[in-house]
Amino acid sequence: MVKDQEFLEKKASYCLGLAKKLGATDSSVIVNNSVSETVNFRNKKLDESNRSDDLGISITTYIGKKKSSISSSNLLDDNLNILIEKCVETTKNTPEDEFNSLPDKDLLAKEVKDLDLYDDTHIENDQKIDYLKKLESAASNDKKIVNTESSFTQNKSNFILANSEGFCAGYKTSSFTASSVTVAKDEKSMERDYEYSSKCFLKDLDDAGELGKQAADQTIRKLSPKKIGSEKIAIIFDKRIAKGILSTFASAISSSAISRGTSFLKDKVNQKIFSDTINVLDKPDILKGLGSRNFDSEGVKTDTLKLVDQGILKHYLIDTYNGKKLNLKSNGRCGGTSNLYFENGNISFKDLLNSKSKSLYITETIGHGSNIVTGDYSVGATGFLVENGEFKYPINEITIAGNFKDMFKNITLANDLEFKYSTNSPTMMIEGMVVAGK
Amino acid sequence: MSNFFEKSDLSRSEAENIISDTLQKCDDGELYLENSKSESILLDDNKIKNSSYNSDLGFGFRAISDEVVAYSHSNEISKNSLKQSSENLKSTLKSVKGTYNHEIPKSNKKYYENINPIEQKSLNEKIKILNEVNNYLRSKDDSIKQVTANFLGEQKSVEIIRSGGETLTDVRPLIRFNVSVMLEKNGRKETGVYGVGGRQSYDSYLKDDNWKSVCDEALRIASVNLESKPAPAGEMKVVLGPGWPAILIHEAVGHGLEGDFNRKKTSAFHNLMGLKVASEGVTIVDDGTIDNRRGSLTIDDEGTPTEKTVLIENGILKNFMQDRLNARLMKTKSTGSGRRENYRHIVLPRMRNTMMLSGNQTQDEMIKAVDKGIFAVSFGGGQVDITSGKFVFNCTEAYEIVNGKIGSPIKGATLIGDGPSILKEVSMVGNDMMMDPGIGTCGKAGQGVPVGVAQPSILINKMTVGGTKL
Numbered sequence: 001m002v003k004d005q006e007f008l009e010k011k012a013s014y015c016l017g018l019a020k021k022l023g024a025t026d027s028s029v030i031v032n033n034s035v036s037e038t039v040n041f042r043n044k045k046l047d048e049s050n051r052s053d054d055l056g057i058s059i060t061t062y063i064g065k066k067k068s069s070i071s072s073s074n075l076l077d078d079n080l081n082i083l084i085e086k087c088v089e090t091t092k093n094t095p096e097d098e099f100n101s102l103p104d105k106d107l108l109a110k111e112v113k114d115l116d117l118y119d120d121t122h123i124e125n126d127q128k129i130d131y132l133k134k135l136e137s138a139a140s141n142d143k144k145i146v147n148t149e150s151s152f153t154q155n156k157s158n159f160i161l162a163n164s165e166g167f168c169a170g171y172k173t174s175s176f177t178a179s180s181v182t183v184a185k186d187e188k189s190m191e192r193d194y195e196y197s198s199k200c201f202l203k204d205l206d207d208a209g210e211l212g213k214q215a216a217d218q219t220i221r222k223l224s225p226k227k228i229g230s231e232k233i234a235i236i237f238d239k240r241i242a243k244g245i246l247s248t249f250a251s252a253i254s255s256s257a258i259s260r261g262t263s264f265l266k267d268k269v270n271q272k273i274f275s276d277t278i279n280v281l282d283k284p285d286i287l288k289g290l291g292s293r294n295f296d297s298e299g300v301k302t303d304t305l306k307l308v309d310q311g312i313l314k315h316y317l318i319d320t321y322n323g324k325k326l327n328l329k330s331n332g333r334c335g336g337t338s339n340l341y342f343e344n345g346n347i348s349f350k351d352l353l354n355s356k357s358k359s360l361y362i363t364e365t366i367g368h369g370s371n372i373v374t375g376d377y378s379v380g381a382t383g384f385l386v387e388n389g390e391f392k393y394p395i396n397e398i399t400i401a402g403n404f405k406d407m408f409k410n411i412t413l414a415n416d417l418e419f420k421y422s423t424n425s426p427t428m429m430i431e432g433m434v435v436a437g438k
Numbered sequence: 439m440s441n442f443f444e445k446s447d448l449s450r451s452e453a454e455n456i457i458s459d460t461l462q463k464c465d466d467g468e469l470y471l472e473n474s475k476s477e478s479i480l481l482d483d484n485k486i487k488n489s490s491y492n493s494d495l496g497f498g499f500r501a502i503s504d505e506v507v508a509y510s511h512s513n514e515i516s517k518n519s520l521k522q523s524s525e526n527l528k529s530t531l532k533s534v535k536g537t538y539n540h541e542i543p544k545s546n547k548k549y550y551e552n553i554n555p556i557e558q559k560s561l562n563e564k565i566k567i568l569n570e571v572n573n574y575l576r577s578k579d580d581s582i583k584q585v586t587a588n589f590l591g592e593q594k595s596v597e598i599i600r601s602g603g604e605t606l607t608d609v610r611p612l613i614r615f616n617v618s619v620m621l622e623k624n625g626r627k628e629t630g631v632y633g634v635g636g637r638q639s640y641d642s643y644l645k646d647d648n649w650k651s652v653c654d655e656a657l658r659i660a661s662v663n664l665e666s667k668p669a670p671a672g673e674m675k676v677v678l679g680p681g682w683p684a685i686l687i688h689e690a691v692g693h694g695l696e697g698d699f700n701r702k703k704t705s706a707f708h709n710l711m712g713l714k715v716a717s718e719g720v721t722i723v724d725d726g727t728i729d730n731r732r733g734s735l736t737i738d739d740e741g742t743p744t745e746k747t748v749l750i751e752n753g754i755l756k757n758f759m760q761d762r763l764n765a766r767l768m769k770t771k772s773t774g775s776g777r778r779e780n781y782r783h784i785v786l787p788r789m790r791n792t793m794m795l796s797g798n799q800t801q802d803e804m805i806k807a808v809d810k811g812i813f814a815v816s817f818g819g820g821q822v823d824i825t826s827g828k829f830v831f832n833c834t835e836a837y838e839i840v841n842g843k844i845g846s847p848i849k850g851a852t853l854i855g856d857g858p859s860i861l862k863e864v865s866m867v868g869n870d871m872m873m874d875p876g877i878g879t880c881g882k883a884g885q886g887v888p889v890g891v892a893q894p895s896i897l898i899n900k901m902t903v904g905g906t907k908l
Contacts, residue, residue, distance in 0.1 A: 042505075042702070045505070045506075046506050046530075047505065047506060047507070048506065048507045048508070048509065048784065049506075049507075049508045049509065049526075049527075049530035050508075050509045050510070050784065051509070051510040051511070051523070051526045052510070052511050052512075052782060053511070053512040053513070053514075053519075054513065054782065055513045055514070067489075068489045068490065068491075069488070069489075069490040069491075070490060070491045070492065070493075071490070071491075071492045071493075072492065072493045072494065072495075073493075073494045073495055073496055073513040074493060074494075074495040074513065075513070076445065078445070079493070079495075083491070083493060086491060087491070090489055090491065090561060093561050093562060093565075094486055094489045094561075094565070095485070095486050095565065097485045097486070097487070125529070125530065146703070147702055147703065147704050183704050183825055189826065190704075190706060190825050190826065191825060191826055192704070192823065192825035192826065225826075229672075230671045230672040230908055231908065232908065259483070260482065260483050260584055261583055261584060261620070261622075261627075262584055262620055262627075262629075264627075364823075366821040366822070366823060366828070366829075366830050367819070367820065367821050367830035367831065367832055367852045367854075368818060368819040368821070368832060369830075369832055369850075369852045369904075371850060373620060373627050373628070373629050374626075374627060374628065374849075374850075376849060376850060378669075378832070378850065378851050378852040378904045378905070378906075379830070379852055379904070380821070380828065380829075380830035380852055380854040380904070382823075382826075382828070396826060396828055397828050397854055397855070397856060397902060398854065398902065398904075399671075399830070399851075399852045399853075399854050399902060399903075399904025400904070401669075401671065401851065401852070401904050401905060401906045402906065403906075434671050434905070434906045434907075434908060435671075436671035436672050436854075436902050436903060436904045436905060437672070437673075437902060438672070438673055438902075
């Protein structure tokens with residue numbers, strides 16, 4: 001059982017009290033507990049069970065403009081005594097930074113809305129096993145599938161965030177996650193692909209059979225890939241890859257990258273960075289949303305932000321420290337975005353595929369090829385050649401490259417947005433990128 | 439050494455009884471206890487941005503029956519908590535009928551000292567060096583717009599208690615020192631990053647103003663990149679410099695030679711044992727026994743002493759890297775490669791220091807042999823799809839080669855290749871093997887562990903360079 005609010009609050013207030021007694025002028029603390037139970041299957045047999053019970057505490061103490069922090073998984077009082085003493089001592093010896101402070105009191109969240117983020121249902125390992133049996137049986141239907149691995153995790157978490165300004169709030173969240181990874185083989189090649197579903201509520205989870213079948217279909221269609229020549233070609237990003245481009249955009253507008261001057265989007269607020277049709281929202285109050293929250297990791301309330309309006313950048317993602325540095329107020333984005341998404345475009349998936357006589361449909365990228373300082377992008381990719389709206393054959397061992405400054409201006413979005421992750425995008429086409437192959 | 443039972447209502451003998459009771463009729467398993475202390479001190483944007491300290495304590499209890507692994511971990515070292523974990527393991531492994539394998543090799547060799555690097559240097563001294571780094575770099579070059587430098591230090595104490603009470607312990611120090619600079623000139627920005635580290639005190643790496651050479655290297659890389667041109671796109675010859683570029687070996691063949699993927703037959707290498715997978719002259723080892731290296735371990739996280747494992751010898755595939763589970767199922771022995779990020783994670787077969795050994799050619803000969811290609815000197819990260827065998831890595835310092843001569847620097851680009859065939863494309867192996875500076879972290883199944891790599895200069899006949907210039 002995940003620890004209750006009372007236990008976490010008691011620990012939090014103990015820490016705040018002790019920090020004050022030892023000479024901290026301000027302090028904040030996060031206490032959390034997370035209990036997960038996972039069952040893994042491989043080739044229709046039980047492979048692994050894993051139970052984890054994680055406690056954690058992190059404390060930041062301030063003495064004027066000096067700051068330091070500690071964290072620990074050992075919540076026994078005598079350990080906390082040693083650590084908080086060490087933290088206050090380190091704070092004294094750390095140089096001042098004029099921008100260090102707790103958030104402004106009037107920005108702190110006043111109420112905690114019930115966003116429907118906790119499902120009390122407990123699923124026993126035997127039920128997880130039933131789900132995985134059904135999943136793996138669907139996944140291994142086709143003879144070309146030579147290995148299946150699948151997993152089911154139930155997670156229940158609880159946390160309290162408190163600070164010496166009197167803020168003290170937290171709430172439980174839950175998640176149920178199922179995944180299927182399949183390997184397919186033919187004479188020429190061996191390929192792997194996956195499918196995944198994660199929900200706050202057990203009853204919303206995808207059907208086991210469909211999940212397994214989808215993973216298998218996506219793997220089999222990758223068999224016997226070809227390598228193509230190097231050329232400039234329109235790239236269509238599957239939704240699971242398109243969301244990564246949105247995440248890179250989010251890192252490039254984080255107030256830390258902006259204040260340090262290490263982002264290609266510095267000084268671009270109120271300028272056009274996407275084409276007219278593009279809108280980006282960050283909406284924290286979606287019921288059952290995977291990224292939903294009432295306040296950020298400093299306790300600042302989070303409202304919906306239209307980050308990009310008709311192609312124009314409207315906001316950075318601002319926390320307290322970097323906000324003060326930039327002379328801007330925190331907009332509750334310490335720790336990043338909540339439910340971030342591109343609004344739907346006005347063309348169907350089918351029409352998007354049809355819009356060019358030849359394009360590349362990308363289903364997987366590998367490598368860490370996004371540079372937010374320069375905007376350069378270059379990654380390894382796997383996908384399909386599309387001709388006149390039809391998937392012709394699978395492709396691999398190619399790279400795709402461009403620069404985000406140009407790529408953002410050449411985005412066309414389909415109207416097939418789904419809320420499958422916390423960051424989501426419809427299918428995306430970008431013109432003018434370079435493919436390197438043979 | 440930590441005494442894990444000192445402040446607990448659980449005594450060592452009670453723990454031993456619960457372990458032996460839980461693991462009877464299991465094939466393998468152990469209680470893994472871990473106490474780690476770590477610090478991070480960061481200078482950024484002219485200020486000490488962060489000074490933080492972490493203390494982490496917990497256990498992971500593992501029971502293995504045939505292929506099935508049951509695992510349970512917790513932060514609370516108490517009677518209740520261990521009993522709950524035991525119940526959890528028993529409920530997964532309902533009907534076990536194995537024989538516990540008590541055999542575990544012994545060794546007295548140690549590859550690092552029992553020190554706590556965090557305590558060996560005061561906070562004030564560390565802050566002083568970071569400020570000196572900032573001042574040194576900013577006074578060197580007007581175009582420096584950002585300097586980030588940080589210290590990361592850790593001491594990890596582990597204790598492994600096996601069925602029957604056999605106990606194995608290790609204390610592992612680890613430090614890292616990193617510098618990153620950003621330059622801006624004529625509206626263009628570029629970064630350079632460099633670092634050093636390993637399993638010794640901070641001073642072993644930083645004495646006599648050694649930190650200046652780390653700063654100089656980061657600045658040099660950034661300066662080169664400021665002059666870089668768009669990279670070419672397409673297949674061409676690639677010369678790799680010695681040292682850190684060996685992450686190519688790590689990604690291209692290392693992961694594919696880990697025991698688990700080969701037992702499951704999901705690695706592109708699973709049916710190639712004893713066959714030729716690389717050009718003659720290519721020998722690759724994975725070595726956990728080099729003194730004080732980042733990837734070295736006295737014992738692995740199952741208690742097996744580490745060793746120098748020959749993976750590929752003169753082009754022929756000789757061994758996979760094994761933990762106890764995969765070794766037993768593949769009827770071979772553990773190579774001391776069973777590792778985990780910490781007590782929260784199960785053990786997986788992992789790399790330690792992966793090295794391609796020297797041949798007898800020179801880098802000069804390689805450059806001269808290339809009409810059109812690139813010379814790659816430094817890399818960011820890499821990644822591999824072990825099933826299809828395709829791997830990538832990202833250049834952070836590279837040059838074009840034109841008619842046997844090194845030309846202008848080129849922008850960061852991704853290189854992509856095919857693991858099982860790339861080593862057959864190696865046509866020259868240099869005489870200049872070098873270890874990396876001690877900064878690598880390898881990720882697998884969500885677990886990061888410190889690793890090392892090494893290689894001499896090599897010439898690869900054909901790789902795809904992911905630039906933008908057609």
